[in-house]
Amino acid sequence: MNPRERFLRSCRGESVDRPPVWLMRQAGRYLPEYRAVRQGVGFLEMCADVERAVEVSLQPVDLVGSEAVILFQDIFTPIPAMGVDLDFAPGPVVAKPIREAGQVEALRVPDPRESVPHVLEILGRLREALASREVPLIGFAGAPFTLAAYLVEGHGSKSFSVLKAMLQKRPDDVEALLEKLTVLTVDYLRAQVEAGAEAVQLFDTWAGLLDPEAYARWVQPIHERIARALADLPAPLILFVANGAHVVDRMAVVGADVISLDWRVDLGAAARAHGASVSLQGNLDPCWLHAPRERIFEMVRAMAEAASAARGHVLNLGHGCLPDTPVEGVRAFTDAARALGA
Ligand code: CP3
Numbered sequence: 033m034n035p036r037e038r039f040l041r042s043c044r045g046e047s048v049d050r051p052p053v054w055l056m057r058q059a060g061r062y063l064p065e066y067r068a069v070r071q072g073v074g075f076l077e078m079c080a081d082v083e084r085a086v087e088v089s090l091q092p093v094d095l096v097g098s099e100a101v102i103l104f105q106d107i108f109t110p111i112p113a114m115g116v117d118l119d120f121a122p123g124p125v126v127a128k129p130i131r132e133a134g135q136v137e138a139l140r141v142p143d144p145r146e147s148v149p150h151v152l153e154i155l156g157r158l159r160e161a162l163a164s165r166e167v168p169l170i171g172f173a174g175a176p177f178t179l180a181a182y183l184v185e186g187h188g189s190k191s192f193s194v195l196k197a198m199l200q201k202r203p204d205d206v207e208a209l210l211e212k213l214t215v216l217t218v219d220y221l222r223a224q225v226e227a228g229a230e231a232v233q234l235f236d237t238w239a240g241l242l243d244p245e246a247y248a249r250w251v252q253p254i255h256e257r258i259a260r261a262l263a264d265l266p267a268p269l270i271l272f273v274a275n276g277a278h279v280v281d282r283m284a285v286v287g288a289d290v291i292s293l294d295w296r297v298d299l300g301a302a303a304r305a306h307g308a309s310v311s312l313q314g315n316l317d318p319c320w321l322h323a324p325r326e327r328i329f330e331m332v333r334a335m336a337e338a339a340s341a342a343r344g345h346v347l348n349l350g351h352g353c354l355p356d357t358p359v360e361g362v363r364a365f366t367d368a369a370r371a372l373g374a
Contacts, residue, residue, distance in 0.1 A: 033048060035052060035167050038051075041344070051369060051372065052099050055352075096363050096366060101162060108120075108182070129186035131184060143219060151224070153227075171232045175258075180210055181238045184206075252282050270289065271291050274351055275294065277297045303339050307343055313348045314346075318353055325360070328368055332369060
């Protein structure tokens with residue numbers, strides 16, 4: 033079974049010889065070869081540079097044995113064309129946070145084929161590069177709630193209290209913002225699949241900040257809408273929510289093919305509760321990649337065993353690789369997945 037078949041079959045819940053493996057943020061600063069390409073180039077500039085983006089997207093396959101390629105971009109790639117002045121320092125920083133109804137109204141929802149053609153070009157180039165290697169290509173988008181969190185707050189935050197206050201004080205304005213971002217996200221993911229993405233992941237990093245009731249009100253219907261809008265496409269949808277242990281039952285029913293869980297979730301319990309209808313992805317704590325190689329092998333075996341009650345399992349971390357993640361740990365992680373089939 034080649035990596036493409038293994039991955040796509042796992043997402044759809046079809047039988048495989050062993051779980052596939054890749055890592056969120058697998059192309060990043062923990063790799064010296066990434067830092068070399070990034071040297072002297074701004075992050076946004078690098079995302080816009082087709083040659084460089086193709087090169088670093090492919091690095092994790094050759095350098096650490098990852099079995100899937102995720103497009104190198106950021107969840108904020110399609111946002112400046114909406115009319116938002118955005119920079120990275122190192123996380124996203126919005127020059128004028130969106131807090132007034134007039135600002136929401138002024139936001140454009142451009143066709144991604146016109147506003148970010150380089151993303152589609154990168155996907156096409158990656159598919160060509162991967163054709164002979166039978167490695168799957170994953171596209172992605174930020175989910176509307178997480179994008180809105182940064183747009184309203186202006187930058188990253190522990191609590192996103194400005195956004196949460198706005199949910200209470202001016203729910204209609206947030207609703208209007210989420211509506212525009214939902215239309216954008218659907219268009220963007222559809223364009224990526226047309227351009228060659230074989231699966232797509234929706235990153236809702238901050239949705240887990242909400243209590244279950246607020247999540248049901250503000251987040252779940254958007255996930256349902258996006259899943260429905262992509263349902264006619266061949267590419268499976270992976271839904272990632274960080275800090276989402278309290279909403280796994282809600283993640284499981286929106287229509288995603290795979291739910292991507294962080295390490296606070298008991299994988300065995302999630303597999304028993306939801307594994308008949310949805311595949312699981314995850315969920316090692318990225319910091320555990322500092323463990324000795326033998327210990328990483330044990331943890332991977334334990335995850336695969338716990339998830340074996342689910343219809344499918346994609347080995348991954350519970351969140352992205354960190355800049356201090358040891359390259360040896362990442363290599364041990366992917367080797368451990370291959371050892372499951374031996
Ligand atoms: O997974 C991959 O390898 C693909 C590329 C990718 C990046 N960002 C590149 C990146 C993906 C899928 C993302 C998603 C992303 N970006 C999310 C959702 C996933 C998550 O991690 O929760 C979020 C919230 C962002 C926003 C963002 N971008 C932050 C908060 C930061 C700064 C923090 C950090 O890790 O540096 C970024 C910058 C960023 N995006 C980098 C990379 C490789 C670091 C850029 C650099 O300085 O070289």
